[in-house]
Amino acid sequence: MSFDPVAVASAAADASGAVIRAHFRARIDVDTKADASPVTLADRGAEAAIRRVLAERCPDHAVIGEEMGGKAGGRFTWVIDPIDGTRAFITGRPVFATLIALLEHGRPVLGLIDQPVLGERWLAHEGELRFSGPHGGAPGTRAVASLAEAELSCTSPDMFTEPQFGGFRRLAGACRRVTYGGDAYGYGLLALGQIDVVAEADLKPWDWSALAPVIEAAGGAMTDWRGAELTLESDGTALALGNPALLGDAVALLGG
Structure with missing residues (x-):
């Protein structure tokens, strides 16, 4: 690579964060x-701020953003969700997140979650x-031995179709507890070992790429x-697990 993707993503998140905090x-x-x-x-101002950084540092890269559109192209494509969890943002809850991903030939090679x-x-x-953060936490998932020990999370049951909700309820019944709310922030908590499973639907590429x-x-x-x-052509369902060994069990429950 002739550019530093970590530096670019970090600068873009710094720019969007300044916009978001002001509002x-x-x-x-x-x-x-x-x-x-x-x-x-x-939302719109944060995405514009990210795009300005990308245009300056990676002018030949494609960009897809939730608010301003775009399409994949060439070797590298940046995928942006300036505020994942706008409902949380507008109600004053700090559990939304900015998502920035870099795709190489359609596959995510960098992901950034910023609160x-x-x-x-x-x-x-x-x-x-x-x-990094002032409130503690260290990277690393928690490898619970079974779904019966797992904390399951989901943003909202409203994202499911009726058949999907049936699958989610089967998974929830197999887990220790289920909590709602959190949007992308919940996946960050899974990456810190605070949550063990997230199952969601109706996700777009900017929701999951990072x-x-x-x-x-x-x-x-x-x-x-x-x-x-997950690919740009996926069906919108997403399943995240702290322990990959539980994938088969979770998939079986979700599919009925």
């Missing part, structure tokens, strides 16, 4: 997009995960609900 709990206007999800000027209010950042590249490298570098696994590798 956090500021009672800004909220618009509703065509898919009924909320968006604010913080700019709490000052926490996960950055995975070449199989190594770095975590997460897979983080989970895998922490020692876990992230796939779709069939246990297959």
